[in-house]
Amino acid sequence: MSRQANILLGIAGGIGAYKTPMLVRELAKTGAQIRTVMTRSAHEFVTPASLQAVSGFEVRSETFDRSAEAAMSHIELARWAHLILIAPATAHLIARLAHGLADDLLTTIVLASNAPVVVAPAMNMHMWSHPATERNCTKLTEMGYAMIGPDEGEQACGDEGPGRMVEPCDLADQVVALLQKSARVEGLLTGRKVLVTAGPTREAIDPVRYISNHSSGRQGFAMCRAARAAGAEVTLVSGPVSLTTPPGVKRIDVVSAQEMQGAVMACAPQMDMVIAVAAVSDFAPVKLAEHKIKKQQSAGNWRLELAANPDVLAEVAALDDAPFTLGFAAETRDVEDNARAKLEAKGIDMIAVNDVGNQTIGFNSVNNAMTLMWREAGSVASERLAFSSKDEIAARIIARASACLSACDD
Numbered sequence: 001m002s003r004q005a006n007i008l009l010g011i012a013g014g015i016g017a018y019k020t021p022m023l024v025r026e027l028a029k030t031g032a033q034i035r036t037v038m039t040r041s042a043h044e045f046v047t048p049a050s051l052q053a054v055s056g057f058e059v060r061s062e063t064f065d066r067s068a069e070a071a072m073s074h075i076e077l078a079r080w081a082h083l084i085l086i087a088p089a090t091a092h093l094i095a096r097l098a099h100g101l102a103d104d105l106l107t108t109i110v111l112a113s114n115a116p117v118v119v120a121p122a123m124n125m126h127m128w129s130h131p132a133t134e135r136n137c138t139k140l141t142e143m144g145y146a147m148i149g150p151d152e153g154e155q156a157c158g159d160e161g162p163g164r165m166v167e168p169c170d171l172a173d174q175v176v177a178l179l180q181k182s183a184r185v186e187g188l189l190t191g192r193k194v195l196v197t198a199g200p201t202r203e204a205i206d207p208v209r210y211i212s213n214h215s216s217g218r219q220g221f222a223m224c225r226a227a228r229a230a231g232a233e234v235t236l237v238s239g240p241v242s243l244t245t246p247p248g249v250k251r252i253d254v255v256s257a258q259e260m261q262g263a264v265m266a267c268a269p270q271m272d273m274v275i276a277v278a279a280v281s282d283f284a285p286v287k288l289a290e291h292k293i294k295k296q297q298s299a300g301n302w303r304l305e306l307a308a309n310p311d312v313l314a315e316v317a318a319l320d321d322a323p324f325t326l327g328f329a330a331e332t333r334d335v336e337d338n339a340r341a342k343l344e345a346k347g348i349d350m351i352a353v354n355d356v357g358n359q360t361i362g363f364n365s366v367n368n369a370m371t372l373m374w375r376e377a378g379s380v381a382s383e384r385l386a387f388s389s390k391d392e393i394a395a396r397i398i399a400r401a402s403a404c405l406s407a408c409d410d
């Protein structure tokens with residue numbers, strides 16, 4: 001790591017807390033400074049004296065501690081942290097984080113900080129697979145928190161299954177990798193305005209039916225998080241999805257392609273970059289029926305007349321003084337040839353294409369693999385983004401796109 005990393009380790013009241021002095025030592029080996037904050041229950045599993053000895057800093061727990069606040073307030077701690085690691089993260093703490101509670105020092109710091117948050121769950125396997133925990137973890141992921149683990153194996157309670165905290169040395173390695181990833185994009189888009197479109201559109205047929213597609217919005221939301229991590233002011237224009245808005249992102253909700261066009265064109269002239277990840281429906285019904293179309297209305301087959309929707313990104317690219325334009329394409333065959341043709345036809349600066357015929361990536365999966373193509377010195381350059389999480393792919397795309405944007409400025 002190029003700069004010394006400040007890691008705030010949050011420790012909750014799980015049995016895995018007894019491993020945290022070892023975790024502090026592993027993290028310290030990377031050259032990072034570690035400060036620890038414990039929940040009240042955590043004191044039952046590990047002593048502040050051990051943590052203070054290995055970290056070299058006083059351990060904090062209480063929100064209302066006047067002498068500690070005078071030395072370093074909860075806000076200063078929130079600002080000090082380059083990364084917040086919560087290990088072990090109990091089911092209870094995960095629930096409090098998912099609901100945005102600030103009922104102790106640790107949860108208050110998490111809310112007050114801009115730093116990336118990494119959560120290492122550790123709990124009994126039944127607590128881990130409970131739908132409430134599943135829902136809470138999904139919320140944390142949607143908010144951009146990274147999850148490490150849990151591992152599977154023998155548990156303290158005698159059960160065998162998923163729920164063990166990842167071992168301290170592996171946890172430290174993964175945290176270092178995350179710090180390097182956020183350092184990769186840090187500051188690349190400071191002072192820039194970025195608009196991201198995400199999700200599907202819905203084209204109404206009648207008051208109860210519509211045409212749409214399988215886009216989940218996950219890759220677009222990951223692009224928002226990566227652009228925020230790079231320092232951009234981010235506006236998200238989202239179709240109907242059930243995802244939580246990433247922190248610090250201004251969100252405009254739309255339903256149809258026409259609404260998306262209206263929202264994007266109103267903002268685009270003020271933007272430095274427009275990233276179109278939304279799967280905008282190519283066609284919409286020519287006529288919206290005022291009332292529900294009845295089965296008997298059309299004996300046998302029924303023909304629905306469709307008209308082409310506007311190509312929103314091509315319109316942005318055609319603006320005078322257009323922002324840098326990055327489009328996403330989902331293809332099922334001749335993936336790279338089709339992407340190259342789209343780059344030309346739309347007149348955009350960059351295109352990211354994925355093969356949605358492959359079930360392990362794309363639309364509804366959490367992972368992705370893409371090919372990025374952009375104009376460079378009169379020809380088309382490309383980069384293959386290997387199979388990884390949508391957040392990792394997003395960070396790589398932002399790194400490449402911001403380099404191209406800076407090259408346009410020169």
Ligand SMILES: Cc1cc2nc3c(=O)[nH]c(=O)nc-3n(C[C@H](O)[C@H](O)[C@H](O)COP(=O)(O)O)c2cc1C
Nearest residue numbers: 012013014015016039041042090091092093122123
């Ligand atoms: C011996 C013992 C071990 C526990 N281990 C865990 C654990 O590994 N994970 C967990 O989620 N809860 C565990 N709990 C329950 C938590 O301590 C309890 O839910 C507590 O309210 C967590 O508070 P906190 O999340 O604010 O630290 C354990 C409880 C006891 C008594």
